[in-house]
Amino acid sequence: MRNANTMMRGRSQFLLAVFFCIAPAVADVQSEAGPAYSEVFYLSGNLRIQAYLYKPDGDGPFPVVIYNHGSRDGREAASVPFQYIGKMLTRAGYVVLVPERRGYGKSDGSMWRQDVGNDPSSLITRLQAEADDVLAAIDYLRTVPSTDTNRIGIMGWSFGGIITMLAASRSAAFVVAVDQAGGALTWDGNAYLRRALVGAAEKSVTPTLFMVAMNDRTTLSITTLVEIFKTRDVPHRMIIYEPFTPAQRIRVAAPGHALFSEQGASVWESDLVQFLGRYLGATVSDKRDGAAAPKAQQ
Structure with a gap:
């Protein structure tokens, strides 16, 4: 396996929030670019949080996946x-469910830059607050009739991946x-972040698919993190994955990071769906135990 050790000096932008459920405001949105979704709003503490809710055809109940987005580089x-x-x-x-965590989209709350600025030590405080919000989204999901909240998965890309690890380490709901x-993008540039992620891996008992x-x-x-999961069984x-170069320009600090944008989705969709199905039971599970086998070296 080949590890890339390039240094990162940029800021860590991360997002999480405390979502305490209230009756949501709902607006259905249809777009030519993709499936219809409902725009919902619910509370995180005293903050009003925007989220997008997608549902399959039928009555359910269906298992749920919470998707955590990454940073937006000034386009919050x-x-x-x-x-x-x-x-x-x-x-x-x-x-x-795709939450727009505090400070994003139409959600209330301060933007990441306002809370973190150039102080790397304040990043984890912000991220843990946003992790609270993701956990509170579970309460909102319990109000959605078509959901099976005994089968909830969580996933995220970039900063959303960090939030995923923090939230999964703090709740047995996933x-x-x-x-x-x-x-x-931030591992080498922020020791506080490294400690928080290592701590999450040392605590988590949630089966996890790691992709990069x-x-x-x-x-x-x-x-x-994978080495910690191995040690803890x-x-x-x-x-x-093999090196990836996006066909269209995308604002990321490394081309391979764009793999998990829409441009790279066809590369990893089947891996994702198989792993989710193994534990959530919505699809035919991949019966092979592929734990810790790098796809690039298979």
Whole structure:
């Protein structure tokens, strides 16, 4: 396995929030670019949080996947429903919730830069607050009739992958987790972040799929956590993909990081759906035990 050890000096932008459920405001949205979704709002403490809810056809109850987005590099006010994720997972039989965590989209709360600025030590306080919000989203999901909240998965890309690890380490509600390049852009530049992620891996008992591209800024954020999961005998699988270059320009610090955007989705969709199905039961499970087998070396 080849590890990329390139240093990261940029800021860590991360997002989580405390979502205490209230009766949501709902607006159905249909777009030519993807499937219909409901725009919902619910409380996180005293903050009003925007989220996008996708549901498969039928009455359910369906298992659920919470998708955690990454940072937006100054475009926090944009509403981004991640319709390719909604389409991918609803056709596999899942309800999908995509929260716009505090400070993003139409959600209340301060933006990441306002809370963190250039102080790396304040990042974890912000991330743990956002992790509270993701955990509180479970309460909202219990109000959605078509959901089976005994079967909830959580996943995220980049900062969303970090949030996924933090939230999964703090709750037994998640049956499965997926970390897509969490920390790959920030691992070498923030010791506070490294300690928080290592601590989450040392505590988590959630079966987890770790995914990263060889040409991301670093693979250490993934391989370090996988070694901890191995030592603790926690079910997991690691996939290190061949180098990826996006066909269209995308604002990321390393080309491989864009693998988990819509441009790279066809590369990893089947791996994701198989792993989720193994634990959530919405699809035919992959019966092979591929734990810790790097795809690039198979």
